[in-house]
Amino acid sequence: AQSVAQPEDQVNVAEGNPLTVKCTYSVSGNPYLFWYVQYPNRGLQFLLKYITGDNLVKGSYGFEAEFNKSQTSFHLKKPSALVSDSALYFCAVRERNTGFQKLVFGTGTRLLVSP
Amino acid sequence: SAVISQKPSRDICQRGTSLTIQCQVDSQVTMMFWYRQQPGQSLTLIATANQGSEATYESGFVIDKFPISRPNLTFSTLTVSNMSPEDSSIYLCSAGGGIDTGELFFGEGSRLTVL
Numbered sequence: 258a259q260s261v262a263q264p265e266d267q268v269n270v271a272e273g274n275p276l277t278v279k280c281t282y283s284v285s286g287n288p289y290l291f292w293y294v295q296y297p298n299r300g301l302q303f304l305l306k307y308i309t310g311d312n313l314v315k316g317s318y319g320f321e322a323e324f325n326k327s328q329t330s331f332h333l334k335k336p337s338a339l340v341s342d343s344a345l346y347f348c349a350v351r352e353r354n355t356g357f358q359k360l361v362f363g364t365g366t367r368l369l370v371s372p
Numbered sequence: 373s374a375v376i377s378q379k380p381s382r383d384i385c386q387r388g389t390s391l392t393i394q395c396q397v398d399s400q401v402t403m404m405f406w407y408r409q410q411p412g413q414s415l416t417l418i419a420t421a422n423q424g425s426e427a428t429y430e431s432g433f434v435i436d437k438f439p440i441s442r443p444n445l446t447f448s449t450l451t452v453s454n455m456s457p458e459d460s461s462i463y464l465c466s467a468g469g470g471i472d473t474g475e476l477f478f479g480e481g482s483r484l485t486v487l
Binding site for chain 2 (some may be wrong): 364
């Protein structure tokens with residue numbers, strides 16, 4: 258069965274510093290990987306995805322993520338954090354050949370960016 | 373992308389009552405799903421809403437408790453029946469256009485509080 262682990266409940270970073278939010282996954286085949294962000298009292302917003310091709314994926318709001326097959330990781334990164342990036346971030350995975358769009362989500366990581 | 377509208381956005385309900393949540397997508401989509409996000413938790417898939425047929429429920433969720441309809445490609449409803457305080461959650465509708473696109477889009481969620 259597919260699963261996602263986000264080992265950090267919370268990540269704290271100062272504005273202007275780089276940030277990393279970690280995600281590791283487990284699937285039986287090749288994965289589709291996603292990052293979503295949730296602001297308070299809002300739904301989930303899609304940030305980026307890895308389907309195939311370059312391991313470094315660029316997404317919305319200056320975020321990027323690196324797919325590492327050997328480490329089964331898909332960490333979210335941003336070179337310079339903004340206070341407005343403070344939110345809850347979810348990593349999600351689905352198996353490539355399920356023929357189905359059901360996603361499995363991680364437990365989420367709260368990002369706090371201090372001024 | 374797809375824009376997803378949910379209503380109600382929030383409600384306070386009495387124990388033993390039922391509430392129906394509506395989800396409207398601004399374009400025809402292949403797949404629609406209902407997720408639950410309990411306080412401080414990640415997203416858990418309740419069911420896949422199938423157009424013109426019975427929904428496909430995940431383990432731990434049953435039709436009697438969470439009846440779902442999907443009469444066409446852009447609309448679905450989720451009913452939370454005979455509610456108890458344990459049903460207090462955010463319920464999220466999501467939709468996707470097809471297998472290849474991969475990502476799902478989410479509504480703003482419906483926050484239910486059961487007293």
